[in-house]
Amino acid sequence: MRLIRKLLVWLLVLAALAALAAWFALRGSVARLDGVVEGGVQAKVTVERDALGTATISGENRADLVYALGYLHGQERYFQMDLLRRVAAGELAELFGTVALDVDKRHRLHRFRARAATAIAALPAGQREIVERYRDGVNAGLADLAVRPWEYLLLRSPPAPWRSEDSALAIYAMFLDLNGDGENARELNLARLKAQVPEPLYRFLVQPGSPWDAPIRGEPLPPVAIPGQEVFDLRTAMLELPPDLPRFATLSREDLGEKPGSNNFAVGGALTVNGAALVADDMHLGLRVPNIWYRARLRYPDPNDPARTVDLNGVTLPGAPALLAGSNGRIAWGYTNSYGDWTDWVRVVRDPADPARYRTSDGDAAIEKHAETIRVKGAADVALTVEETRWGPIMAADVDGTPLALAWTAHDPRVFNLDLMQLEQVNTARGALALAPSMGMPVQNFVVGDGDGMIGWTLTGNALPRRAGYDPTLPADWSRAGVGWTGWVDAAEFPRVFNPPDARLWSANARVIDGDALALVGDGGYDLGARARQIRDGLRSHERFTAAEMLSVQLDDRALFLAPWRELLRKTVAGTTDAAFETLRHADAAWDGYAAVDDAQYALVREFRVRTIAAALAPFEALGRKSDAKFELPSAQTYEAPVWALVTERPAHLLDPRYADWNDLLLAAARDAATRVAGETWGARNVASIRHPLSRALPGFLARHLDMPAQPLPGDKNMPRVQGPAFGASERFAISPGHENESYLMMPGGQSGHPLSPFHGAGHEDWVRGRPTPLLPGKTVYRLELKPASP
Incomplete structure (x- = not known):
């Protein structure tokens, strides 16, 4: 017994020592916050941090600030940066093993590491020097940690140094995120659907707009009429489909509310209290710990006016050396994803006698063949051959089996440069x-305002392709003369709106323009216009603006879009006895x-809409899968207008014959929705899951120290x-240029992903509650100095 007690004591001592060693190792990877760092800069640079971790970087020249920003990114965000470059390059499996292999195979087809090296080499000398200075700062920051970032300890892998081309890869990762992961699945699915239904029905199902649209130029597009029974009768078509056809179509990622996008809007000085413009911006992306952005303030003497200090406030992207969005004291700017058409499928007609050759207009x-090797942690390397044409890599097949190459603006070296930094x-x-x-x-909606009260909208991104001779929403044969991308749109032809008469601008991933400008930009799958319309109407409801009015628009969670669906649901269940609808049956028509x-009630109405769309479209999904078993309906957002027309006009020839009538379908959707919601409030279904990428691999008691709290969240898509x-x-920010002390910037997740950092989760609760966090940094809590190496 005594021996057992001794063994237990020793085991406890060993466990305590191991825990202590782990804690010291973890502590060793916390960023340096105070003190002096020698080397890497030409003149002294100071880094002051407030309680949120916002870094104020002050120096004598811009090059030193680039180095210092790289140093901070390398110290506090290296693992995040590493993931960005690896996801773009298709190199995740080297760190995570076979679990990441499928992603690597998809992304390696784009050969972004090779393209990144080409893009860096093509930069002007001055911009290339900035990339190199940033690279040196990142690697110095990483090397200055006492222990490598804690994530690499957990993964038992050393971090690879940052390379110049990795900054281009970080931007290519944003292309992937904002351009459908580089797969152009939407246009593949459109082709599959078009192959199975008559043209009038196809045009009805994929009509490009809805009455909800609120472009800043133009009006909502007219609806497409429901085709008659003589064109298509679903009752007949269903005879050719399997009898066990699911009654509800498959939901897409977009239907679950995860379509990368944003809101931005601005009001001119004629409407503001101080006479300067007000610019609001919230970029909608996947949320993690740490947040994708890094808050920073950068201050240096204006090289064009030594008496003036350039003062930048906003957010940076770890992996890149620029302030992405924010203010320079004279202008403020922000973005939303444009959803123009930046990808096209090209039919590759191989030579029957020699499949290694293909037909072009010349x-x-x-066909170029590139041998790629994917390194896999804990397993053998995987060899991948990429076939590439002059238009892009071969990645898919058309409905008739013809190979398809992806033409994507991201494949051209021109899409990476540092001209953004000229905004300073x-x-x-x-x-x-x-x-x-x-x-x-990536091509974005760009909204800007200045201190004199002027506002404007245009598109950023230097790669708008000129198209000729084909329908850009469907695969096409570019081997014919005059068909395909024929060059790039000149800057003078970019659509612009400057100082509109009502001094209000807005964009929210929906269609922004019309006419020739819309033809130039194309349609890459615009979001439903309900959110843009609610922003527009919110702006029009105010005649005088401060930052508080902008915040009220950003936090608007009224379910205006769902009001017609709620009334439809109320009428549908009026004659039922289902307990789930008791409250709704006695509710007023007004909501x-x-x-x-x-x-x-919100959760139920929301689910009813989605289930109704899924039920109405289930047969059309099955028809699309006759072309390809992988067919997916683009999204319920796309089909809002046609399905609303179906459930209001109720044509019998477009009703799934398994239902007695349209009311039967609606009632089935209502009951399915009620089963899924099960009486839960929206807060019970919309619970924050903002996690560190590695927390799922840890026990719950450890993971909770990495992740943000699982709090119920207000808000949803379509608002x-x-x-x-x-x-x-x-x-989420609103900035008045020249009045930054009246502006705010909120971020979820905090400035640091290190659980022992004082900035882990800092400011997150403000974001959850919608409390405006001041844009300008607060009182200095930590001070770090970078100075030239001693002689």
């Missing part, structure tokens, strides 16, 4: 609009619903306050 050409020196909204078309980045955490469990506003 004659036959050889721009003084006017007009000047920013002129610069935007040269900025190498002031919100996506509030304590609202049970300004877009918020899901792990998706929503990755930042």
Whole structure:
């Protein structure tokens, strides 16, 4: 017995020592916050951090600030940066093993590491020097940690140094995120659907707009008429489909509220209290710990006016050396994803006698073959051959089996440059609009305002393709002369809106323009216009603006879009005895619903809409799968207009014959929705799941120290306050240029992903509650100095 007690004591001692060693190792990877660092800079740079971890970086020249920002990113965000470059390059399996292999195989087809090296080499010398200075700062910051970042201890892998091309890869990762993961699945699915239904029905199902649209130029597009029975009769078509056809179509990621997007809007000085413009922006992305953005303030002497200090406030992307969105004291700017058409499928007609060659408008050409090796942790390397044409890599097949190459703007080296950094020196909204078309980045809606009260909208991104001779929503043969992308749109032709008469601008991933400009931009799957319309109407409801009015629009979680669906549900269940609908049966026709955490009716109405769309479209999904078993309906967002027309006009020839009538279908959707919701409030279904990428691999008692609290969240898609469990506003700001002390910036997840950092989760509760966190940093809590190496 005594021996057993001794063994237990020793085991406890060993466990305590192991825990202590683990704690010291973890502590050793916390970023340096105070003290002096020598080397890497030409003149002294100071880094002051407030209680949130916002870094104020002050120096004598921009190059030193680039190095210092890289140093901070390398110290506090290296693992996040590593994931960005690896996801773009298709190198995740090297770190995570076979679990990441499928993602690597998909992304390696784009050969982004090779393209990144080409893009860096093509940069002007000055921009290439910035990339190199940033690289050196990142690696110095990483090396200056006492222990490598804790994630690598857990993964038992050393971090690989940062390379110059990795900054381009970080931007390519954003292309993947914002452009459908580089798969162009939407247009594949459109082709599959078109192959199975008559043209009038196809045009009805995929009509490009709805009455909810609220473009800043133009009006909602007219609806497409329901085709008659003589065109298509679903009752007959169903005879050719399997008898065990599911009654509800498959839901897409977008239907679950996770379509990458954003809100941005602005009001001119004529409407503001101080006479300067007000710019609001919240970029909707997947939410993690730490947040994708890094808050920073950068201050340095203006090289064009030594008496002035350039003062930048906003967010940076760890992995890149620029301030992405925010203010320079004279202008403020932000983005939303444009959802223009930046990817097209090209039919590759191989030579029957030699499949290694294909037809082009200049004659036959050889298909390039690139051997790629994917390194897999804990397993053998995987060899991958990428076949590439002049238009892009071969990645899919058309409905008739013809190979398809993906033409994507991201494949051109021009899409990466650092022209964005020139915004630091721009003084006017007009000047920013002129610069935007040269900025190498994913094409975004760009809204800007200046201190004189001017506002404007245009597109950023220097790669708008000119198209000729084909329908860009479907695969096409570009081997014919004059068909395909024929060049790039000149900056002078980019659509712009400057100082509109009502001094209000807005964008929210829906269609923004019309006419020739819309034809130039194309349709890459615009979001439903309900959110944009609610923002527009919210702006029009105010005649005088401060930051508080902008925040009220951003936090608007009224369920205006669902009001017609709620009334349809109320009428559908009026004659039923189902207990789940008792409250609804006795409710008034008027509804002031919100996506509030304590609202049970909202959750039911929301689910009823989705289930109705899924039921109405189930047969059409089955028809699409006759072309390809992988067919998916693009999204319930796309089908809002046609399905609403079906459930209001109720044509018998387009009803699934398994239902007696349209009311029978609606009642089935209502009951399915009630079963799924089970009386839960919206807050019980919309619970924050903002987690560190590695927390799922840890026991719960450890994971909770990495992740944000599992709190109920208000808001949803199709309203300004877009918020899901792990998706929503990755930042939320409103900035008045020249009045930054009256502006705010909120971020979820905090500035640091290190559980022992004082900035882990800092500011997150403000984001949850919608409390405006000041844009300008608070009182200095920590001070770090970088200075030149001693002689």
